[in-house]
Amino acid sequence: MSDPMDSDRTRVMARLLCTHPAVTEATVTAGADGRESVAWLVPDRSRAPLLHRAAALEAAGRLGMLGWHEPADGLRVAGVNRGETDFLYREIFAENAYFKHGITLPPGAVVVDAGANIGMFTLDVARRSPGAHVIAVEPVEELADAATVNAELHGVDATVLRCALGRAESEIRFTYYPHNSVMSGGFARADEDSDVLRRYLLTGDGSEEGAQLDRLVTDRMTAVRRRVPTTTLTRIAADHGLTRIDLLKIDVEKAEMEVLEGIDAALWPRIDRIVMEVHDIDDRLAAVLGTLRAQGFSVTHEQDPRLTLTPCHHVYAHRREATAHDTYPSSATATSVGQGPILRTLERELRELLAEADPSAEVPGRFVVVPGLDKVTVESPAPDAVPAATCRTAHLAEIWAGLFGPEAVRPDADFFDLGGDSLAAVRLLAHVERRLGEDALTPDLIFTDSTFGALAAAIEASAPARASAATDAQPTGGEGPTPDRGDP
Numbered sequence: 157m158s159d160p161m162d163s164d165r166t167r168v169m170a171r172l173l174c175t176h177p178a179v180t181e182a183t184v185t186a187g188a189d190g191r192e193s194v195a196w197l198v199p200d201r202s203r204a205p206l207l208h209r210a211a212a213l214e215a216a217g218r219l220g221m222l223g224w225h226e227p228a229d230g231l232r233v234a235g236v237n238r239g240e241t242d243f244l245y246r247e248i249f250a251e252n253a254y255f256k257h258g259i260t261l262p263p264g265a266v267v268v269d270a271g272a273n274i275g276m277f278t279l280d281v282a283r284r285s286p287g288a289h290v291i292a293v294e295p296v297e298e299l300a301d302a303a304t305v306n307a308e309l310h311g312v313d314a315t316v317l318r319c320a321l322g323r324a325e326s327e328i329r330f331t332y333y334p335h336n337s338v339m340s341g342g343f344a345r346a347d348e349d350s351d352v353l354r355r356y357l358l359t360g361d362g363s364e365e366g367a368q369l370d371r372l373v374t375d376r377m378t379a380v381r382r383r384v385p386t387t388t389l390t391r392i393a394a395d396h397g398l399t400r401i402d403l404l405k406i407d408v409e410k411a412e413m414e415v416l417e418g419i420d421a422a423l424w425p426r427i428d429r430i431v432m433e434v435h436d437i438d439d440r441l442a443a444v445l446g447t448l449r450a451q452g453f454s455v456t457h458e459q460d461p462r463l464t465l466t467p468c469h470h471v472y473a474h475r476r477e478a479t480a481h482d483t484y485p486s487s488a489t490a491t492s493v494g495q496g497p498i499l500r501t502l503e504r505e506l507r508e509l510l511a512e513a514d515p516s517a518e519v520p521g522r523f524v525v526v527p528g529l530d531k532v533t534v535e536s537p538a539p540d541a542v543p544a545a546t547c548r549t550a551h552l553a554e555i556w557a558g559l560f561g562p563e564a565v566r567p568d569a570d571f572f573d574l575g576g577d578s579l580a581a582v583r584l585l586a587h588v589e590r591r592l593g594e595d596a597l598t599p600d601l602i603f604t605d606s607t608f609g610a611l612a613a614a615i616e617a618s619a620p621a622r623a624s625a626a627t628d629a630q631p632t633g634g635e636g637p638t639p640d641r642g643d644p
Contacts, residue, residue, distance in 0.1 A: 192521030341409030567609030
């Protein structure tokens with residue numbers, strides 16, 4: 157499409173888009189770069205309720221600095237960075253890390269999610285226990301914002317408390333890792349935590365020590381110090397009138413004993429199940445197991461094979477009399493029944509629809525959902541457009557094709573949607589640095605601006621004023637091994 161604003165073509169395109177049952181209204185405008193057009197879609201309230209609610213939340217300013225992430229078909233959530241959202245999805249939904257070894261839920265369960273992060277476990281509880289009520293406890297404001305948005309987006313009965321759990325009501329120093337928030341906590345130690353992350357990454361297939369791994373770990377563990385309020389589980393139960401807690405989930409990064417010490421004698425018998433991450437430092441695992449058994453729980457524990465080089469274990473505790481008749485869905489898929497398509501799915505279907513109508517016509521470069529066409533901006537959000545092609549972008553394209561295949565070299569191709577993970581990020585970074593230098597790409601960008609177009613723009617922006625002859629040369633494949641597409 158030579159002119160994305162050609163009125164006849166855009167009107168026809170908009171009419172075709174509206175033939176999809178999930179779209180009630182549509183319009184097509186020129187992109188901010190003047191080259192790619194943008195399709196603006198109003199999702200159908202009944203056939204695409206998830207996208208309809210997401211568009212309304214964003215239009216109301218609720219998204220803030222968060223981004224929309226779609227880690228699996230049927231699941232759309234607000235998150236801080238895409239890499240962590242994918243990690244949480246795999247751990248909670250795909251690998252079922254919490255619901256095993258006797259941990260089940262009754263319908264209408266009352267659950268306390270301590271260390272809620274962006275609320276992924278809260279969403280899993282709602283999927284497993286219709287009518288569940290969740291108290292989600294999260295001291296990091298950014299993460300609590302995401303948990304709040306996600307509960308509203310998915311219609312979950314959840315109360316988000318912006319504090320930490322501990323042995324007493326107080327205030328503590330808290331370390332937040334924006335690029336690796338799952339390791340944030342009141343007992344965070346940068347050297348210890350960096351070592352744990354490094355050891356975790358080294359358990360992956362094909363992983364090895366090296367400068368790129370060190371840079372990735374250092375970047376992931378950039379710390380922000382804050383002060384946060386703490387309260388006890390006993391206080392929360394009293395304040396919220398919890399006569400029972402069907403499940404207490406604890407993932408609080410080395411503060412697990414403090415949480416247990418904040419449970420008084422009257423509350424212990426009203427807790428039926430506990431699942432928790434324990435850092436086995438100074439025999440803490442044995443202490444936790446002893447405490448739970450003394451309170452009448454049947455207890456087991458396991459360590460994920462990927463955590464064998466770390467002190468992290470999962471502990472599962474339940475009262476047999478309370479769980480004898482529980483059931484829960486056997487499927488570990490993340491599908492939200494009746495929620496309609498996510499944007500990635502809808503975009504794929506709309507591209508196919510337009511291509512069938514006119515195989516020779518170009519389709520919009522970007523698809524955006526809005527609650528109404530009155531929300532369409534005069535100048536659309538800048539797409540992930542690749543800057544004017546230079547040798548630096550060509551180098552990235554060759555590396556990217558080696559990892560994901562030549563068909564993946566397009567501006568909107570997302571590193572994580574293509575199957576990228578932390579180890580693939582190390583490999584990508586190594587090849588970029590070998591060809592373009594250490595300052596060509598910061599590790600954080602792979603996790604925050606993860607499309608090919610955004611990474612290409614960053615690589616172009618990092619170009620020195622006078623490029624060396626080696627860098628100016630077009631890639632030939634001889635400057636270092638191109639990664640095999642089959643590498644994880």
